[in-house]
Amino acid sequence: xxxxxxxxxxxxxxxxxxxxxxxxxxxxxxxxxxxxxxxxxxxxxxxxxxxxxxxxxxxxxxxxxxxxxxxxxxxxxxxxxxxxxxxxxxxxxxxxxxxxxxxxxxxxxxxxxx
Amino acid sequence: xxxxxxxxxxxxxxxxxxxxxxxxxxxxxxxxxxxxxxxxxxxxxxxxxxxxxxxxxxxxxxxxxxxxxxxxxxxxxxxxxxxxxxxxxxxxxxxxxxxxxxxxxxxxxxxxxxx
Numbered sequence: 001x002x003x004x005x006x007x008x009x010x011x012x013x014x015x016x017x018x019x020x021x022x023x024x025x026x027x028x029x030x031x032x033x034x035x036x037x038x039x040x041x042x043x044x045x046x047x048x049x050x051x052x053x054x055x056x057x058x059x060x061x062x063x064x065x066x067x068x069x070x071x072x073x074x075x076x077x078x079x080x081x082x083x084x085x086x087x088x089x090x091x092x093x094x095x096x097x098x099x100x101x102x103x104x105x106x107x108x109x110x111x112x113x114x
Numbered sequence: 115x116x117x118x119x120x121x122x123x124x125x126x127x128x129x130x131x132x133x134x135x136x137x138x139x140x141x142x143x144x145x146x147x148x149x150x151x152x153x154x155x156x157x158x159x160x161x162x163x164x165x166x167x168x169x170x171x172x173x174x175x176x177x178x179x180x181x182x183x184x185x186x187x188x189x190x191x192x193x194x195x196x197x198x199x200x201x202x203x204x205x206x207x208x209x210x211x212x213x214x215x216x217x218x219x220x221x222x223x224x225x226x227x228x229x
Contacts (some may be wrong), residue, residue: 004157035215039183042204042219043158056216090157103151107157 002026003105004093012112021076021109025093032074034066035090043090049074050096057109059083078091078111086113116141118207120220127195128228136191136222139204146208147188148217149179153201161203164188177200200227 005024013019025032031050035043045058049068068074088110090102117140127133146165150158162173169181179190202224206217
């Protein structure tokens, strides 16, 4: 069965650079979530989209932005990168309308900021 | 504020022994409760979830968990641990803001399995 696809799997950037992470949800899923997991930390909710509209916002820095496109894939844009942004970024998708709402996580994109 | 506490940072058990991972939550309403497992460098896999109904829920890989409202707990159990169960386990609560997907995770419990 198709799973959540994230790209790139690994990314290395310098401080103050920008980075873009992509997420391709499971086909027909209508909701996408972004989480950030720092080294040795628990995942922290960043932002979510339902039917291409932002549905909720968590602890996402102002330097970060995200959107969901017409094909339901989502991108997380991070600017003015800081060392503390080094983390594993997870995307998850779910089917809310008519579904269980269960989250399915991708394998994550590991961002290293030097 | 909503929160999840996993009191044990690291647990070591022998293969074949029973396992219980503790989870306590603080939440103003009936929560959605989840247990996820994460192998090193991997994503999060859902083991089981509780939304309502029977307070003893069965999950994948032989895991089960019991919701105890009076104790605000949702402990994960397995009667006989396998070496492949070594991983990090996260308890999570969802449902605030009306969305079960905005999960609050505990800090995780790392499970090591001795041969």
